[in-house]
Amino acid sequence: MRLRLLFALSCLSCSISLHAAEGEWSGYLAGEWKAFLSAPLSDEQHGDTTSMSAQAEYYKSWNNRKQSFRFTPFLRIDGRDNQRSHFDVRELNWTTVHDSWELTAGIGKVFWGVTESQHLVDIINQTDLVESIDGEEKLGQAMLKFSLVQDWGNVDLFILPGFRERTFPSRQGRLRTAAAVAVNQAEYGSSHGRDNVDAAIRWTKTLGDWDVGVSHFSGTSREPRFKPALDKGRTVLIPIYDTIDQTALELQATKDDWLWKLEMVSRSGFGNRYTAATGGFEYTLYGIADSGIDLGLIAEYLYDDRNKSATTPFEDDIFLGARLAFNDAASSELLAGIIMDLDDSSRVMSIEASRRLGDSWKINLEGRFFSNIDRQNSLLSFDKDDFVQIELAWYF
């Protein structure tokens, strides 16, 4: 924590004091209304909820864009769940760019991966789970990132101090585990606890139609295991963050209308060594029926060799999705998908749609529906949490 603060302050002060010229602010303010279609599993859990979120980004570059500074604070205020209300510094970093290398110091966000249904390989940033259960919202991570740019590929080296714990809904929250997670009682595999400094390396290269990535992460697992415990007479889940080693592969072949994708990880230190993979394709039909609308068809298989003892519900599942891009002035889009468990037939359906209103407004619709959830499936605690959500965002 101290190290992270030091990082942040040093880069903030140096860039602001030396270059107190004009930068630019942008961002959004959004209101969200979420309606649940059934009564919750537990009486303590809340019903329909409204919340507000805001994100701003300050960006400034100088020396012909060879140096830049970025600051991105995020805030959510939730009407019903006090653990969903939170503030986070998504980014606060300084970057310097040279012919064959780049360096970023501060709090940053990094994405790894190619698949759509889940992001197995993406490990640098912790998941901001209270934002969305899809795992795409991330907390800022303190980092020193050194990138080497060479003919034989790009190598990114990361030193990651200051572990971030995953966010979880409170006992009153929806879309939570059957027993609430005791976020204040986290335990660590490392004797250094959350002060353990993690490290990662990733090589990426484009070879014609192929984009390849190979990475290794060594440090505190972003995904916790859970241990049931009693807290004031109630059962809670204590998150345990193990020390892991994870080697990963990302592959994408872009063959005309077909995108073939594979992500694979092998992880040790998190129970027995295991392998998990997501692979499949996205096939796009451009301008269906002379309409200018593109239809993308996505199919992915989700595998985990721990089978039913996996810490994920997606151990032998198939994802089928359809993406409609209307290519209109309002950038209307729709993505609908279903993940089916091939063993117990549990199903999660999701739908996301968005369009711009005027120049500065955007409306987002989202729905998630859990059906036929097997009693043994870890999605069981979401069984009564089918929801539809409308978000209206104003961009500045």
Added chain:
Amino acid sequence: MKLIKLVLVICLAYSATVFGLTPEEQGLAIAKEADKRDTGFGDSKADLTMLLKNRHGEESIRYIRLRTLEVDGDGDKSMSIFDRPRDVKGTAFLSFTHKTDSDDQWLYLPALKRVKRISSRNKSGSFMGSEFAYEDLSSQEIEKYTYKYIKDERCGDSDCFVVERYPVDELSGYTRQVAWIDKKEYRPYKIVFYDRKNALLKTLTYTDYQQYLGRYWRADKMFMENHQTGKTTLLSWKDYKFGNGLSERDFDRNSLKRAR
């Protein structure tokens, strides 16, 4: 030397029939000359405003910054950075065009910090909801069409060659394009597009040409009118800058993630 070239070109263009050139050879010769005159610019930067209007007069605006790198013996590399609408601010699009192979394209989504390799098959699709298709805005390589010289015709204050060009790629949204190219500077004056059914689709008009580095012509305004939908798109280019010293490094995946 320049004079000899000029004389040669004039001979080639005007006396084609004398030398027995077919209309196809004449059309190709005009395209080659236009391409030659635009070769050697190295790199460029420009700010683009797109004004979209539908048939009811409702307007929508986009701001994009473009950087282009000329590549010897291949198509150009380009980076488009979106500033408005505000919800797509920070989105960036990287494209390596190729003369004959399909182009390589990557999209950067700033909310997820994700770089996505995307298919370049979407040639005929709308760019940002405008009346410009991707193929209208991508680097115009000679090899992407076959040509046929039609006639000479007066165009505004100049004289033009009228040349038909036929896209080689079967994914193109057009059967043919009719281009008016002015005889003096080999700049496009107007292009009329015919859809896959060979029906009149769009007209693109170039105006307010400026010359840069004493040689390269760029139109400040490009107006596209869709005759089938009544929608129009006006591209206004500002702040063209050449010789920025851009390199391959400014057109890689890392620079895409940093693009602002």
